[in-house]
Amino acid sequence: MTAKLDQLADEVIETDFLVLGGGLVGLMAALRARRNKDIDVAIMERGTIWYGGNAIGFDDHNIEYPGIIEHPLPRNFSPEQAAKGEFGARRMHNIVSSKLAVAEAKNYIKPLVVLEEIGVNIREDDGTLKVKQTQKIPGGPNWHRLVPDATGKIEGDKVFYRGSDVKEKLANAVIKSGARIFNRTILTSLITRDGTVVGATGLNTRTGKLLVFLAKAVLVATGDMRRLYTYPWAPFPNNLFLNSHFAGTHGGGIAAAFHAGAKLANMEFLQVYVVAAGACATSAAGAGMYWRLQNSKGEFLEEKYQGGMLSKIGGHFPPTNFVFSPNIDNPEFENEVITYDTSRATDDEVAACYFTCATEYPRMLKLHKRAGGIRKAPVEVRVFIPGLLSGVVGVLNLNEKAETSVKNLFIAGCASSSTGSSGSKAMVWGHIVGDHVRDIISDIKKPALRAGQLQQVAAEKKRLLAPLQRKGGVDPLELEDYVRNINMNYVNVRKVEPRLKRAIAVLQQLRNEIVPLLSAASPHELAHVLEVQDIIDISELHARASLMRTESRMAPSHYRVDYPKPDDANWASIIITEQQIDGETSYAREKLA
Amino acid sequence: MTRITYGPRVDYKHCKGCARCYELCPMDIFGWDKAKKRPTVAYPEECTLCCICEIVCPEVAVDVHFPLHTIVDFGVPPKKVY
Numbered sequence: 001m002t003a004k005l006d007q008l009a010d011e012v013i014e015t016d017f018l019v020l021g022g023g024l025v026g027l028m029a030a031l032r033a034r035r036n037k038d039i040d041v042a043i044m045e046r047g048t049i050w051y052g053g054n055a056i057g058f059d060d061h062n063i064e065y066p067g068i069i070e071h072p073l074p075r076n077f078s079p080e081q082a083a084k085g086e087f088g089a090r091r092m093h094n095i096v097s098s099k100l101a102v103a104e105a106k107n108y109i110k111p112l113v114v115l116e117e118i119g120v121n122i123r124e125d126d127g128t129l130k131v132k133q134t135q136k137i138p139g140g141p142n143w144h145r146l147v148p149d150a151t152g153k154i155e156g157d158k159v160f161y162r163g164s165d166v167k168e169k170l171a172n173a174v175i176k177s178g179a180r181i182f183n184r185t186i187l188t189s190l191i192t193r194d195g196t197v198v199g200a201t202g203l204n205t206r207t208g209k210l211l212v213f214l215a216k217a218v219l220v221a222t223g224d225m226r227r228l229y230t231y232p233w234a235p236f237p238n239n240l241f242l243n244s245h246f247a248g249t250h251g252g253g254i255a256a257a258f259h260a261g262a263k264l265a266n267m268e269f270l271q272v273y274v275v276a277a278g279a280c281a282t283s284a285a286g287a288g289m290y291w292r293l294q295n296s297k298g299e300f301l302e303e304k305y306q307g308g309m310l311s312k313i314g315g316h317f318p319p320t321n322f323v324f325s326p327n328i329d330n331p332e333f334e335n336e337v338i339t340y341d342t343s344r345a346t347d348d349e350v351a352a353c354y355f356t357c358a359t360e361y362p363r364m365l366k367l368h369k370r371a372g373g374i375r376k377a378p379v380e381v382r383v384f385i386p387g388l389l390s391g392v393v394g395v396l397n398l399n400e401k402a403e404t405s406v407k408n409l410f411i412a413g414c415a416s417s418s419t420g421s422s423g424s425k426a427m428v429w430g431h432i433v434g435d436h437v438r439d440i441i442s443d444i445k446k447p448a449l450r451a452g453q454l455q456q457v458a459a460e461k462k463r464l465l466a467p468l469q470r471k472g473g474v475d476p477l478e479l480e481d482y483v484r485n486i487n488m489n490y491v492n493v494r495k496v497e498p499r500l501k502r503a504i505a506v507l508q509q510l511r512n513e514i515v516p517l518l519s520a521a522s523p524h525e526l527a528h529v530l531e532v533q534d535i536i537d538i539s540e541l542h543a544r545a546s547l548m549r550t551e552s553r554m555a556p557s558h559y560r561v562d563y564p565k566p567d568d569a570n571w572a573s574i575i576i577t578e579q580q581i582d583g584e585t586s587y588a589r590e591k592l593a
Numbered sequence: 594m595t596r597i598t599y600g601p602r603v604d605y606k607h608c609k610g611c612a613r614c615y616e617l618c619p620m621d622i623f624g625w626d627k628a629k630k631r632p633t634v635a636y637p638e639e640c641t642l643c644c645i646c647e648i649v650c651p652e653v654a655v656d657v658h659f660p661l662h663t664i665v666d667f668g669v670p671p672k673k674v675y
Contacts, residue, residue, distance in 0.1 A: 047619040051645050184621060205621060237638040238599065238660045247641045248619050278666030362644035363657070370669045379667060524621065524636065
């Protein structure tokens with residue numbers, strides 16, 4: 001069978017552990033698995049492992065949300081303490097299992113041990129952690145400002161290190177570990193046999209070569225879905241690629257896992273942020289994070305709307321709540337021009353903002369410099385949807401081993417419906433999966449292919465290559481723009497039944513009538529053809545799940561105009577899951593474990 | 594398509610052809626001119642303005658230009674850019 005596979009594929013790679021995505025999750029998992037040198041590890045990455053993933057910029061190891069991990073972080077923590085897992089855990093948002101929060105808490109400090117091993121500097125000269133103390137923003141469930149409160153009370157810690165250093169050092173450590181790296185390769189599908197994942201197909205976006213991977217275990221670590229909505233102030237095509245997060249992650253791993261039979265969850269929940277106008281950036285701008293939001297009358301929104309309707313509902317991101325207050329149907333931002341005010345910023349906060357700019361948003365550093373510095377005239381803030389609620393929406397993480405509903409398929413990081421996102425948590429789950437796979441891989445048999453798997457690969461090859469032969473067809477970026485406009489105009493924050501149904505109908509029409517007309521002139525463009533198909537599939541799941549949840553929860557993350565209140569009697573601790581078996585999608589309401 | 598005026602620009606007076614921008618761009622928007630052994634900007638419209646190319650260039654030969662809306666909305670004096 002492998003000989004026949006050789007005829008179909010340009011290259012066949014047999015490995016023990018296939019890691020899809022070379023971001024923080026994937027690299028941490030690969031590094032942990034390769035601690036046993038008998039385990040062969042291959043990493044498929046759409047960009048490059050040095051600057052792939054959201055960690056192009058990040059600066060955190062957050063102990064800043066009591067929603068997940070309880071404070072405090074021991075300043076002189078040791079690997080021994082980390083191994084014990086001494087942290088308590090709380091449940092997040094009532095839409096993820098508390099068991100996952102416990103697993104995460106137990107493992108929370110372990111990645112810091114790894115980072116120290118590979119040379120990331122996380123300590124002050126006296127040996128204690130480089131920590132900034134934070135206070136909780138009043139009225140918000142889980143967001144923190146970077147100073148203790150007026151009485152000196154500390155509610156969170158943030159360990160500081162330079163994100164780009166972490167990514168480069170991790171990448172170099174992974175290369176040194178002997179893992180095999182396949183950069184510039186986009187995941188196109190997972191290969192399954194009898195409900196078990198046995199490999200994946202990938203396309204090299206420079207050479208156009210079809211790569212087939214055969215693996216005993218596969219980790220989906222492809223990041224979140226950043227290409228569903230647009231920054232509406234940017235003209236096409238800049239609107240497709242300007243995001244407060246990394247626009248390279250379109251949700252390919254989530255779509256592939258879904259088509260392979262894995263359950264998805266929480267697809268109705270949006271991530272709704274406020275960003276600095278023009279830059280479309282969050283934390284580095286300080287918009288709502290370090291600085292206070294102010295309207296044209298000079299009123300500070302957190303003071304004006306403390307205890308307002310939205311903060312009672314419990315939105316995901318408090319600064320956004322203040323912008324949407326007092327009423328989501330008549331919010332402040334539609335009647336006002338809102339800016340962030342740096343006049344009360346402490347020197348520490350300004351320094352921290354520059355640090356964040358340098359690590360998370362180099363473009364912000366450049367813009368601040370050219371505009372005259374952080375303490376210049378205020379910048380407007382705007383509402384922006386960078387994608388679906390990161391790390392809470394995606395492939396359902398079934399348990400503390402990060403297993404999915406497909407055997408030998410694991411999920412971690414922003415592609416998972418788990419305990420939330422951020423660089424620190426990504427590395428925690430990467431660590432968990434890497435260690436687990438290292439322990440179990442010897443018990444998994446080498447995958448044997450049968451005719452069914454060859455047919456899968458043959459069909460995938462046909463699908464992949466068809467747009468290259470099509471002349472004068474539809475440009476994938478034009479289609480992507482249209483799909484994202486459907487989400488912007490028919491779904492968005494204020495969801496209502498007739499418009500959701502219309503979105504579903506148009507998306508189905510696009511899949512049936514326009515996708516077959518897509519064309520590409522190069523492997524680079526072909527990748528966009530593949531991406532837009534995933535974006536259509538994910539958009540439909542998003543609209544359908546939004547239609548099913550007949551209540552509002554964590555508004556503006558999920559707000560139904562026709563069901564504006566939370567309905568705890570019917571929806572508390574209930575998640576909506578989607579699963580595709582034999583091409584048919586089923587939707588289910590499930591009670592959280 | 595409208596001519597794209599944003600994205601990275603390479604100063605070929607200083608570029609020595611190390612290819613770090615071409616190798617490391619997360620979005621793979623650079624091409625490679627084999628004859629000149631220098632990078633080209635093949636897909637400027639797909640630039641996310643992450644500025645990694647600027648950071649990794651040892652010759653400081655890459656400058657990422659911002660779109661018009663970014664400059665005006667963020668309060669950068671246009672004369673400093675154009």
